[in-house]
């Protein structure tokens with residue numbers, strides 16, 4: 538994800554703020570602990586000075602004295618732990634609490650961008666904060682199968698709405714579990730309001746939480762970017778097009794809701810094909826049934842989806858309508 542200098546500075550300022558707040562949080566916690574266990578402060582200083590001595594002895598190569606010092610250090614550390622526990626604290630209370638423990642809120646691990654920085658860049662460029670608030674309410678914890686009935690049986694799948702939903706949920710879980718090992722894609726289809734977007738959101742939340750870069754677009758937004766990139770040579774859109782091909786997971790919501798033409802058909806193929814070649818997972822949801830998908834997006838797109846995507850059909854009554862009449 539390429540950022541302009543000012544975008545980069547803007548993000549790095551948030552990292553400085555995070556580090557400062559971790560530092561201040563730790564200082565406050567230490568004050569609280571030292572007030573409760575006054576001798577701990579002195580002990581901390583002793584441990585620090587032992588550690589310095591140990592480092593010096595290691596440099597000077599004096600193994601005999603080192604042995605005694607190690608012993609003293611060990612005893613002091615044990616005493617510290619006992620004191621902490623006695624007052625209802627733990628060692629973790631003497632450590633800073635970072636938003637991202639992986640990079641300690643620096644944004645970098647071994648000189649490479651941490652997953653949190655990659656996602657921060659995506660969030661900034663695509664202002665996906667609206668999605669984050671949706672994900673707070675649409676996730677596996679809030680998913681309910683109560684809206685799926687055990688009848689009627691769908692002729693294509695041979696299953697009830699409830700069984701289709703159960704199967705889809707299990708498939709979503711295994712998609713997430715295997716995400717870093719296996720290259721998989723999902724095509725959710727079925728009529729309006731049967732939970733396709735909800736399940737995409739469940740997956741998005743889990744993968745975002747585990748540090749993957751996730752981009753979410755309605756098909757309308759997707760084709761707008763591709764059009765701006767192709768016909769208007771729009772620099773932002775060209776960068777976004779690149780991100781479309783490279784992010785860990787791309788979600789295309791509501792495919793078929795846009796006005797389709799030969800441009801969207803060919804661009805969809807370009808996008809799906811690029812991601813297949815790069816082994817980057819994609820989730821598509823659509824109200825179109827498979828026959829309509831074939832008619833609308835041509836045989837090339839259809840065969841890419843049929844042969845590379847797990848097809849999950851959801852059925853049943855419109856959940857939004859059910860919620861409204863409750």
Ligand SMILES: [Zn+2]
Nearest residue numbers: 637640651653
């Ligand atoms: Zn990080």
